Amino acid sequence: MSRPQPTSSAPRRDVRIEPGPIRVAIIAMALIFLSVFVVLPLAVVFAQAFAKGAGAFVAALSDPEAWSAIRLTLLVAAISVGLNLVFGVMAAWAIAKFDFHGKAFLVTLIDLPFSVSPVISGLVFVLLFGAQGYWGAWLQSHDVHVLFAAPGIALATIFVTFPFVARSLIPLMQEQGTQEEEAAISLGASGLQTFFRVTLPNIKWGLLYGVLLCNARAMGEFGAVSVVSGHIRGETNTMPLLVEILYNEYQFVASFAIASLLAMLALVTLVVKTVLERRLDEG
């Protein structure tokens, strides 16, 4: 590839490119910032996790408490991602493909979990399901445990992660419009056939993207879960909660070993997200 050269001998340069020294300075600043605030902490997490060798790392992860936290985290993530997948697709479908009164209000409502502090989100569930809460007495008399048990943790996580799927789908579905669906219906397809054969294939990459972000947040959520969990060791601690507990007990290796698992999740999420974004751009 040869670029057209300027015919005059006078030095010319692309106006979009800054002079050399400025370029170097700007790039260096960005690199230093990223190293100190992003790469270094991540490196410290792994360094601390292996500070006393791989044996201590493996031992920390095979502790029954650690196992219980990992299982609970995976369970809660599976439930909340699964349900938010359904809710998110339904909400995005309704908003992008139909006109109705109160649509703007619904869109604002979807964003609510993002704008509310996670601690408040947790407290809401305490107020609803706690012993002194609205439904607390009834639940207690029927021996149903929501708060300080897995259901409460799942509820809080669902609330906090609700916007991800809907938010990633709404702009995509709005841009695609309703013509393909109308074409499918005029060709004799039922509502379900239209959804599974036309709508879903068109949004699959956007949907995966939303699910990925939703999952990352569901596994990493601390604030809301901390309020409703009750921190019962070996029972209601998720991975982020266990990290904090172990840290406060000066069990640094164990704490960072769990933390390194969460960091790994973050890295995998990043890689998959990049791949998905490329697929989304290709359409």
Add this chain to the structure above:
Amino acid sequence: MTIELKNIVKKFGAFTALDGVDLKVANGELLALLGPSGSGKTTLLRIIAGLDWPDAGEVSFDGESTLGHGASERRVGFVFQHYALFRHMTVFENVAFGLRVQPRAVRKDEAGIRMRVKELLDLVQLDWLADRYPNQLSGGQRQRIALARALAIEPGILLLDEPFGALDAKVRKELRQWLRSLHSEISVTSIFVTHDQEEALEVANRVVVMDKGQIEQIGTPAEVYDNPATAFVHGFIGESIVLPVEVNQGCVRLGGKSLGIAVADGISGASKLFVRRHDMQVGPIGAGLLEGTIRHVRTFGPTQRAEVALCGGEGKTLIEIDAPRDRTLQAGDIVGLRPQRYRIFAAQD
């Protein structure tokens, strides 16, 4: 299949898209809905397809009301303005879609579907594109695939929304002829929407001219062109010279001066005189009813077009006329003008 619409009304909020439309379409007809944007023609098409519901009125196919049936049950082939091909499916799968979603009891087997799709792709002469995706096709090819897809369900009615709207001028002309010959081959009752009068007059058997949610005139291309029923139709179809005139007891005056032309009974007061550009005869001064100064002459094609400033009247009125090329016209000449054929409609506002 015949279509009958009775007193169709459709409102979008405060906007009335259709205001009492009555229309009968005969079996096998090729009908054009012609009108400016916002005249309600696409809404009417969508109501026939079942993609929109009227607020009042009746839609029946072959004499049976169809408003109880959804779009998926009406067996209406719909070709969308921007084709709406399924972007994640190949051309083959696009055309096969209507066959694959049929209930199991009536669905063809895989070999039957393949054969039918092949037939349709042959019909639109694009069988060599079967494995492509829609974004690999040109506009004209997409249009024809969209048509093949709509025909797959063996529709009783074929509806096309601005079928040539998004294509360039040359492809447009080819597709027009192609659509007309395709229609005579399969002779399914067809309605297409267009804002392009040339398209409507050239392709359709009958033209429905619409404006502001109402039908202005229904007729053959010759009827709507030669005998426009309303001022709107005269102004919309073909190019016309429009002059404001005053009618008083059968006497037509332009700017106070009597033109000495006849007017139909029942027209009185402020009116509009419509003359086709080529119906305004140019002659020497005194030979005409009107006089004017030629400003410009442009020559192209079989005629020459002159811009003439009319003398007298209020201010300067500029009109454009078409004259045969053998007549010598020059800028600056003062000429006499006589309308050969004209229509006078009462001014509506």
